[in-house]
Amino acid sequence: MHQQLGIFSLSGNDRxxxxxxxxxxxxxxxxxxxxxxxxxxxxxxxxxxxxxxTFYGPHGLTTMDGVIISDLKSEANGEWLILPDQQRVRLDFIHEIRIHRSL
Structure with a gap:
C-alpha cells in the first residue's frame, strides 16, 4: 500500500x-x-x-478532521467504521476520505 507516503492506492492521491x-x-x-x-x-x-x-450523518453531511479509525465491523445490517470514541459510521454513507495534513 502507498498510504505511508500519504497516497491512497485506489485514487493515486490523498483523496x-x-x-x-x-x-x-x-x-x-x-x-x-x-x-x-x-x-x-x-x-x-x-x-x-x-x-x-466526510460522511452522511443524521443531520446531513458531516466532516471530522484528524480522526484515526479504530476498527471495521461487518454486521447483518451493514459494514461499519469504528472511531476511538466508539462512534460508528456506515461505510456506504462515507462521502469522502482525505489523508489529514497538519498545518
Whole structure:
C-alpha cells in the first residue's frame, strides 16, 4: 500500500471518494461497498493514518478532521467504521476520505 507516503492506492492521491460521493443522501438500505475501498480503510487502521472523514450523518453531511479509525465491523445490517470514541459510521454513507495534513 502507498498510504505511508500519504497516497491512497485506489485514487493515486490523498483523496478517496467514498461510496456516497455521487449521492445527495444515501437511503436507509445498506449498499455493499467495494472490496478495494474496504482494503484502503483496513490499511488506514493498521497504519493508524490520521484522516479527514466526510460522511452522511443524521443531520446531513458531516466532516471530522484528524480522526484515526479504530476498527471495521461487518454486521447483518451493514459494514461499519469504528472511531476511538466508539462512534460508528456506515461505510456506504462515507462521502469522502482525505489523508489529514497538519498545518
Amino acid at each position: 478517496l471518494p467514498g461510496p456516497a460521493y455521487d449521492k445527495e443522501h444515501p437511503d436507509g438500505l445498506y449498499q455493499p461497498v467495494s472490496c478495494d475501498f474496504t482494503d484502503e480503510l483496513e490499511s488506514a487502521v493498521v497504519l493508524k493514518t490520521r484522516l479527514s472523514l
